[in-house]
Amino acid sequence: MAEKKIMLGNEAIARGAYEAGVKVSAAYPGTPSTEISENIVKYPEIYAEWSPNEKVAMEVAIGASISGVRALVSMKHVGVNVASDPLYTISYAGVNGGLVLVAADDPGLYSSQNEQDTRCVARAALVPVIEPSDSAEAKEFTKLAFEISEKYDTPVIVRTTTRLSHSQGVVELCDRAEPADKPYERNPAKYVMMPGNAKGRHVYVEQRMKKLSEDGADFAINRAEYRDTSIGFITSGIPYQYVREACPDASVLKLGMVYPLPKKLIEEFASKVEKLYIFEELEPVIEEQVRAWGIDVIGKEAFTVQGEYSANLLRRAVTGEDMCLTQAEKVPARPPILCPGCPHRSVFSVLNKLKIHAAGDIGCYTLGAVAPLNVIDTTVCMGASISTLHGMEKAKGKDYIKNWVAVIGDSTFMHTGVNSLMNMVYNQGTGTVLILDNSTTGMTGHQDHAATGKTLMGEVVPAINIYHLCKAMGIEHVQEIDAVDLKELERAIKEETKRDAVSVIITKSPCVLLKGNVFPNVCRPVPEKCKKCGACLRPGCPALTKNADGTIAIDETMCNGCGLCQKLCAFDAIACEKR
Amino acid sequence: METKNIMIVGVGGQGTLLTSRILGGITVRAGYDVKLSEVHGMAQRGGSVVTFVRYGSEVAEPIVEEGCADVLIAFEKLEALRYAHFLKKDGVIVVNDWRIDPITVVTGAAVYPENIIEGLSKTHKVYAINAMQEAEKLGNVKAFNVIVLGLAARHMDFDKELWLDVIAETVPPKTVEINQKAFLIGYE
Numbered sequence: 148m149a150e151k152k153i154m155l156g157n158e159a160i161a162r163g164a165y166e167a168g169v170k171v172s173a174a175y176p177g178t179p180s181t182e183i184s185e186n187i188v189k190y191p192e193i194y195a196e197w198s199p200n201e202k203v204a205m206e207v208a209i210g211a212s213i214s215g216v217r218a219l220v221s222m223k224h225v226g227v228n229v230a231s232d233p234l235y236t237i238s239y240a241g242v243n244g245g246l247v248l249v250a251a252d253d254p255g256l257y258s259s260q261n262e263q264d265t266r267c268v269a270r271a272a273l274v275p276v277i278e279p280s281d282s283a284e285a286k287e288f289t290k291l292a293f294e295i296s297e298k299y300d301t302p303v304i305v306r307t308t309t310r311l312s313h314s315q316g317v318v319e320l321c322d323r324a325e326p327a328d329k330p331y332e333r334n335p336a337k338y339v340m341m342p343g344n345a346k347g348r349h350v351y352v353e354q355r356m357k358k359l360s361e362d363g364a365d366f367a368i369n370r371a372e373y374r375d376t377s378i379g380f381i382t383s384g385i386p387y388q389y390v391r392e393a394c395p396d397a398s399v400l401k402l403g404m405v406y407p408l409p410k411k412l413i414e415e416f417a418s419k420v421e422k423l424y425i426f427e428e429l430e431p432v433i434e435e436q437v438r439a440w441g442i443d444v445i446g447k448e449a450f451t452v453q454g455e456y457s458a459n460l461l462r463r464a465v466t467g468e469d470m471c472l473t474q475a476e477k478v479p480a481r482p483p484i485l486c487p488g489c490p491h492r493s494v495f496s497v498l499n500k501l502k503i504h505a506a507g508d509i510g511c512y513t514l515g516a517v518a519p520l521n522v523i524d525t526t527v528c529m530g531a532s533i534s535t536l537h538g539m540e541k542a543k544g545k546d547y548i549k550n551w552v553a554v555i556g557d558s559t560f561m562h563t564g565v566n567s568l569m570n571m572v573y574n575q576g577t578g579t580v581l582i583l584d585n586s587t588t589g590m591t592g593h594q595d596h597a598a599t600g601k602t603l604m605g606e607v608v609p610a611i612n613i614y615h616l617c618k619a620m621g622i623e624h625v626q627e628i629d630a631v632d633l634k635e636l637e638r639a640i641k642e643e644t645k646r647d648a649v650s651v652i653i654t655k656s657p658c659v660l661l662k663g664n665v666f667p668n669v670c671r672p673v674p675e676k677c678k679k680c681g682a683c684l685r686p687g688c689p690a691l692t693k694n695a696d697g698t699i700a701i702d703e704t705m706c707n708g709c710g711l712c713q714k715l716c717a718f719d720a721i722a723c724e725k726r
Numbered sequence: 727m728e729t730k731n732i733m734i735v736g737v738g739g740q741g742t743l744l745t746s747r748i749l750g751g752i753t754v755r756a757g758y759d760v761k762l763s764e765v766h767g768m769a770q771r772g773g774s775v776v777t778f779v780r781y782g783s784e785v786a787e788p789i790v791e792e793g794c795a796d797v798l799i800a801f802e803k804l805e806a807l808r809y810a811h812f813l814k815k816d817g818v819i820v821v822n823d824w825r826i827d828p829i830t831v832v833t834g835a836a837v838y839p840e841n842i843i844e845g846l847s848k849t850h851k852v853y854a855i856n857a858m859q860e861a862e863k864l865g866n867v868k869a870f871n872v873i874v875l876g877l878a879a880r881h882m883d884f885d886k887e888l889w890l891d892v893i894a895e896t897v898p899p900k901t902v903e904i905n906q907k908a909f910l911i912g913y914e
C-alpha cells in the first residue's frame with residue numbers, strides 16, 4: 148500500500164513537483180507560499196533557490212524550462228505582479244520542459260497588503276489556471292499542471308489560497324517520475340519575442356486557449372456531481388469543501404481548471420439544475436464568463452467579493468440556516484506586534500522621539516505604523532519606501548522631507564529597494580534611507596537572501612555587502628549603526644536628515660527569533676527607584692506591564708534582555724543583568 | 727463517525743502549531759480522515775491565532791465553523807473568550823488560566839476583561855488549569871501547552887499510550903520525556 152502522510156497544502160505542492168520530476172525551483176518568500184520552497188529543498192534531486200525577487204525567480208524557471216527540464220516557481224499573489232512582465236510574454240513563447248507557477252492568494256488578508264485574485268492576472272496573460280481543493284489534490288494537480296504545460300505549450304498557474312496552503316490533509320505518496328530532458332533546439336521564432344515573432348505566437352496563444360476550453364470538458368479534474376438537481380453549484384478550490392459541508396445534497400460542478408472554462412460542460416450542468424449558484428472567493432471570474440455565455444446564475448449578489456468564505460456564509464445565503472448560537476464577545480483586539488527584544492522597536496523609538504515621519508515598506512517593521520510607535524506613514528508594496536520618499540521630495544522640495552526618512556528591511560532592500568535607491572542617486576534626491584538589517588527575511592519566517600551569506604540549500608556563500616553596495620552607487624554618506632544603540636542612532640538620524648544629499652543608515656542587529664541567538668541577559672525592575680513615569684512602556688514591549696501601583700512588571704519568560712527599557716529609564720529603575 | 731471539531735487558540739508564539747501537529751498525528755494513527763488548518767505569517771507575531779482540527783470518517787472543509795466546535799483548547803484566557811461562540815451547545819472549553827495583555831490593553835486603548843473563566847463557566851463546561859505554574863514545577867515553562875493538551879485529551883477518544891507515542895514522534899528528540907510528563911499532568 149502506498150504510504151499515507153498528513154501534509155500541509157504547500158508541502159503537498161512540493162511533493163507534487165518532486166513526483167513530477169521537477170529539476171529546478173525558484174521562489175521569493177511570501178505568506179502563504181513560503182513553505183513550498185522550504186519543503187522542495189528537502190528533495191536533493193531538485194535544485195532550489197531563493198531568488199532576490201519574484202521576477203528573477205520567474206526568469207530562472209523560464210530558463211530552466213527552455214533548456215528542457217521541468218521547472219517550478221512559487222510566490223504569493225502580489226509576487227505575481229512583480230513577475231508579471233516575464234509571465235505575460237512567456238505565455239506567448241510557451242515552454243520546452245513543463246513550467247508551473249504556483250500563486251498563493253490570500254482571501255481575508257491574513258498576511259498581505261491586498262486581496263487581489265490571481266485568476267484576473269491569468270486571464271489577462273492568457274495562462275491556464277488549475278485550482279486544487281485539499282492537500283491530496285494539491286499534489287495531484289501540481290503533477291497534472293506539468294503535463295498540461297508540456298502538452299499545450301504553455302506555462303500553467305496552480306492557484307492556491309491561504310486556507311489550502313496552510314491546511315493539512317491526508318496525502319498518498321507516489322514515486323518520482325524521471326522524465327527525460329527535452330532536447331533543446333535553437334528556435335528564435337518561439338523564444339525570441341520581438342514583434343515579428345510575437346505576432347505569430349499571439350495567434351498560437353489564442354488557439355491554445357480555445358483548445359484548452361474545449362478539451363477541458365473532458366478533463367477529469369472538471370467534474371459534475373449530480374445529486375438533487377433543484378440546486379446546483381459551480382465552484383472550485385476550498386469553496387468546494389464549504390459547499391459539500393453546507394449543502395451535501397446539492398449538485399456540484401467542481402472545476403479543477405478555472406481558466407479557461409470548459410464551456411460545454413458548464414452549459415450542460417446549467418441545463419440540468421434548476422437554480423444555479425456560482426460560489427467563488429474574491430472576484431466574479433467564473434461568474435462573468437458564465438453570464439457572458441447567456442447563462443442565468445446567482446453569484447456575487449448573494450456572496451461577497453471580500454474575505455474568506457465558509458460553510459456558515461453559504462448556509463446563511465442559500466438555506467437560511469445558521470449554526471452560530473451566540474454572538475462573538477466584544478473583546479480587546481490582539482493585533483500582531485514586534486517581538487520582545489526586536490531591534491526594529493529600538494529604531495522606531497528613536498524616530499518617534501525625534502518626531503520623524505517614515506515612508507515605510509513591507510516586513511515586520513511595518514508594525515512601526517501602529518500604536519504606540521506610530522512612525523510609519525505610508526506602506527504600499529515591497530521597495531516603495533525609498534521611491535515614495537523621493538516622489539515627496541520632488542513634489543514639495545528638499546526641506547519638506549527634512550523630518551522624513553525611508554524605512555526598509557534588508558530582504559526588501561535586496562528585493563526591489565535597491566532600484567529605488569539607484570533612482571534617488573541618479574535623480575539627485577536628498578532623502579535619508581534607513582535599512583533595518585536584521586540579517587534575515589523576518590516576516591515570512593526567516594529565509595536567507597543575497598545579503599545573508601547562505602542559500603536556500605544551505606550553502607555558505609559570500610554575502611553581498613549592503614554597505615559597499617550603497618557606496619558603489621556613489622552614495623557618500625553611509626553609516627552602519629548598532630540598532631540597539633539609542634544614542635548613536637539618534638546622532639546619526641539627526642545628522643543625516645539635515646544633509647542635502649542622499650544618505651543611508653544601516654541599522655544592524657539580528658532578528659531575535661533567528662536560530663542560534665542566545666540571550667544571556669534579562670531586564671528586571673527595581674521598584675524602589677521607579678518614578679512611575681511610564682517612559683519604559685512607551686515603545687510597547689509586550690514583556691512589560693504596569694502593576695496596580697503604577698510600577699512596572701517584566702515577564703522574564705518573554706524578555707530577551709535587549710535593554711531598551713533600561714536605556715529609556717532615567718532613574719535606574721530597571722536593571723539589565725545576567726540571567 | 728461524525729466529524730469531531732477541535733480548536734486550539736492562543737497568542738502567536740505560544741506553540742499552537744506543535745499542539746496541532748500532535749493532534750493531527752494522533753488522528754491519522756487512529757485511522758481517521760483529518761483536516762487541519764493553521765495560521766502562519768504575520769499573526770504569529772504575538773497576534774491572536776487559531777488552529778482548527780477536524781477528524782472523522784470523511785472530512786470536507788478544513789475549518790471549524792461558528793457554533794460547531796466540540797472542544798475549544800485555549801492557551802490564554804482572553805482568547806478563550808474571543809472564540810467561545812465557536813462552541814456547539816454542549817462543547818467544552820479547556821483553558822490555560824493565564825493572562826497575556828494584548829498591546830491594546832498595554833497602551834490603555836482597551837481593558838482586559840475581569841473574571842473570564844467564571845463568566846464562561848456560567849454558559850459552558852470549563853476546565854481550567856494554570857499550566858504555566860505546572861510547567862515551571864516540571865522545570866520547563868515551554869511544556870505548558872502539552873499540559874493543556876493533556877487536559878483536553880480527556881475529552882477525546884484516543885488511548886493514553888497512543889498519545890504518548892505520537893508525542894514521542896512529534897516533538898524534538900531531546901524533549902520527549904519532559905513533554906510526555908507534561909501531557910500526563912494534564913491527562914491524569
Ligand SMILES: Cc1ncc(C[n+]2csc(CCOP(=O)(O)OP(=O)(O)O)c2C)c(N)n1
Pocket residue numbers: 175176177178201223225226229259260509510511512529555556557558559560585587588589590591
Ligand atoms: C512582492 C512581494 N513579495 C513578497 C512579499 C512577502 N513579504 C512581506 S515582507 C517580506 C520581507 C521582509 O523581510 P525584511 O525586509 O528583511 O524585513 P523583516 O521582516 O525582516 O523586518 C516579504 C518577503 C510581499 N509582501 N510582496
